[in-house]
Amino acid sequence: xxxxxxxxxxxxxxxxxxxxxxxxxxxxxxxxxxxxxxxxxxxxxxxxxxxxxxxxxxxxxxxxxxxxxxxxxxxxxxxxxxxxxxxxxxxxxxxxxxxxxxxxxxxxxxxxxxxxxxxxxxxxxxxxxxxxxxxxxxxxxxxxxxxxxxxxxxxxxxxxxxxxxxxxxxxxxxxxxxxxxxxxxxxxxxxxxxxxxxxxxxxxxxxxxxxxxxxxxxxxxxxxxxxxxxxxxxxxxxxxxxxxxxxxxxxxxxxxxxxxxxxxxxxxxxxxxxxxxxxxxxxxxxxxxxxxxxxxxxxxxxxxxxxxxxxxxxxxxxxxxxxxxxxxxxxxxxxxxxxxxxxxxxxxxxxxxxxxxxxxxxxxxxxxxxxxxxxxxxxxxxxxxxxxxxxxxxxxxxxxxxxxxxxxxxxxxxxxxxxxxxxxxxxxxxxxxxxxxxxxxxxxxxxxxxxxxxxxxxxxxxxxxxxxxxxxxxxxxxxxxxxxxxxxxxxxx
Numbered sequence: 430x431x432x433x434x435x436x437x438x439x440x441x442x443x444x445x446x447x448x449x450x451x452x453x454x455x456x457x458x459x460x461x462x463x464x465x466x467x468x469x470x471x472x473x474x475x476x477x478x479x480x481x482x483x484x485x486x487x488x489x490x491x492x493x494x495x496x497x498x499x500x501x502x503x504x505x506x507x508x509x510x511x512x513x514x515x516x517x518x519x520x521x522x523x524x525x526x527x528x529x530x531x532x533x534x535x536x537x538x539x540x541x542x543x544x545x546x547x548x549x550x551x552x553x554x555x556x557x558x559x560x561x562x563x564x565x566x567x568x569x570x571x572x573x574x575x576x577x578x579x580x581x582x583x584x585x586x587x588x589x590x591x592x593x594x595x596x597x598x599x600x601x602x603x604x605x606x607x608x609x610x611x612x613x614x615x616x617x618x619x620x621x622x623x624x625x626x627x628x629x630x631x632x633x634x635x636x637x638x639x640x641x642x643x644x645x646x647x648x649x650x651x652x653x654x655x656x657x658x659x660x661x662x663x664x665x666x667x668x669x670x671x672x673x674x675x676x677x678x679x680x681x682x683x684x685x686x687x688x689x690x691x692x693x694x695x696x697x698x699x700x701x702x703x704x705x706x707x708x709x710x711x712x713x714x715x716x717x718x719x720x721x722x723x724x725x726x727x728x729x730x731x732x733x734x735x736x737x738x739x740x741x742x743x744x745x746x747x748x749x750x751x752x753x754x755x756x757x758x759x760x761x762x763x764x765x766x767x768x769x770x771x772x773x774x775x776x777x778x779x780x781x782x783x784x785x786x787x788x789x790x791x792x793x794x795x796x797x798x799x800x801x802x803x804x805x806x807x808x809x810x811x812x813x814x815x816x817x818x819x820x821x822x823x824x825x826x827x828x829x830x831x832x833x834x835x836x837x838x839x840x841x842x843x844x845x846x847x848x849x850x851x852x853x854x855x856x857x858x859x860x861x862x863x864x865x866x867x868x869x870x871x872x873x874x875x876x877x878x879x880x881x882x883x884x885x886x887x888x889x890x891x892x893x894x895x896x897x898x899x900x901x902x903x904x905x906x907x908x909x910x911x912x913x914x915x916x917x918x919x920x921x922x
Contacts, residue, residue: 477783478868485867486784487904490896494786501538504789506664507806540666543658547668551610554676558612568613571699572640573604577717581709584716584752586838605714606699607640608667610675612692615651617644640721645694647728652759652920654678655722656697657745659736659899661767661796662711663704667697669735670902677913678920691921694728700741704799712842715745723753731760731920735899736788736871737796739766743845743878746859750852760860760919765898768874769844770797770816773809777872785870788898793870801843846881853887860919861889864912866901890915 555567581587656671675695700714734742746761772778772793782790791807798805798812805811821839841848865875882889894901894908
């Protein structure tokens with residue numbers, strides 16, 4: 430008996446010892462960096478959480494964090510970018526991995542990780558369709574929507590596309606790509622489809638065509654989930670865990686009397702990313718898709734996003750409310766949203782500066798810097814200095830506005846809670862859900878959004894999960910089930 434106990438203790442010690450050493454090493458490595466942040470901390474005497482002793486994370490969450498850092502070191506993305514600066518970007522289309530520059534290779538690693546999650550839940554969604562609706566299966570593929578390069582001016586957000594002559598916002602035309610995922614019974618343009626694979630997945634892949642050519646079933650009973658993926662405005666893809674949310678929504682209706690397998694159309698926007706296409710390219714893409722859906726489709730629209738996608742979802746929803754006060758927008762869902770470039774002011778950022786594996790502080794700084802075309806990479810001091818001097822925060826959108834001293838309206842496209850729409854007070858305003866995570870450096874961003882919505886007279890459902898950025902949605906089962914139940918009750922009242 431003693432031998433068995435000794436074996437168990439020895440095995441546990443062997444597994445935990447490397448993690449403890451890594452935790453100590455990581456703490457010493459970043460302590461100098463944290464010291465520089467102490468002057469901005471709300472409570473300088475309160476020390477940041479450590480990875481192994483984080484009070485708001487599960488053990489599995491911590492272990493997954495170590496594994497994630499090993500294979501996808503987001504905190505070192507600045508090193509990948511510095512190796513890629515002098516290498517020209519490849520044109521669209523298939524390229525050999527050996528031809529990609531360092532940043533593109535890093536993006537490929539992230540996309541493969543997200544694709545594995547996407548395929549798994551598409552598999553579950555497809556099988557649920559086959560069992561609940563005889564002969565139906567899942568269709569996945571790319572479609573396009575025309576990009577409106579002048580949408581910021583047409584919607585009255587800016588007067589022109591230049592900001593004090595320092596930063597140009599003139600955008601290009603073309604199309605915005607959208608990943609379409611839905612049951613085959615909702616797609617009438619069958620001539621645009623081809624079968625891919627088969628077997629267990631039984632999925633059909635849509636040829637790249639315009640969204641109009643798919644001839645989707647756009648009856649009022651079929652909701653559209655417009656999704657914006659995360660990735661700090663710089664990485665990520667449409668094939669993330671949005672399929673998980675869609676699958677759970679369809680198969681977990683809040684009313685037990687309703688049949689499982691509710692129909693839904695998932696549209697995930699493949700918006701352009703920085704540093705190649707900085708702000709406001711991604712905003713223009715998302716608003717262009719929203720404009721197309723609002724004006725041409727009849728289905729109820731639900732906008733949602735994660736992390737940076739939560740920012741874009743909030744911006745798109747708020748601007749759509751201003752543009753279409755009595756529109757088809759029914760809900761806004763923001764999951765762990767990144768809502769302000771001034772992240773160094775967040776207490777949640779300071780408390781998780783040592784322990785955030787899935788959303789490292791250096792990645793946040795680098796992402797916002799590239800999104801706003803700032804010269805600083807991962808240096809918090811230089812980033813803060815440049816940001817406060819940025820023409821976006823020091824000038825209005827036109828010379829006439831500057832003379833009147835009005836704030837620059839572009840700020841609300843970066844920080845949506847800085848100017849929430851007055852339409853939130855209306856009885857038919859979209860329902861809003863904001864989900865935050867207790868171990869996420871961006872938790873306070875979500876709390877600020879909740880506070881501003883309430884102060885504006887709007888209604889919002891605030892949910893908090895236990896765990897890291899994004900991971901809480903998976904590991905905190907109780908919070909996740911409540912989230913899905915609340916959202917499903919809005920989509921299918």
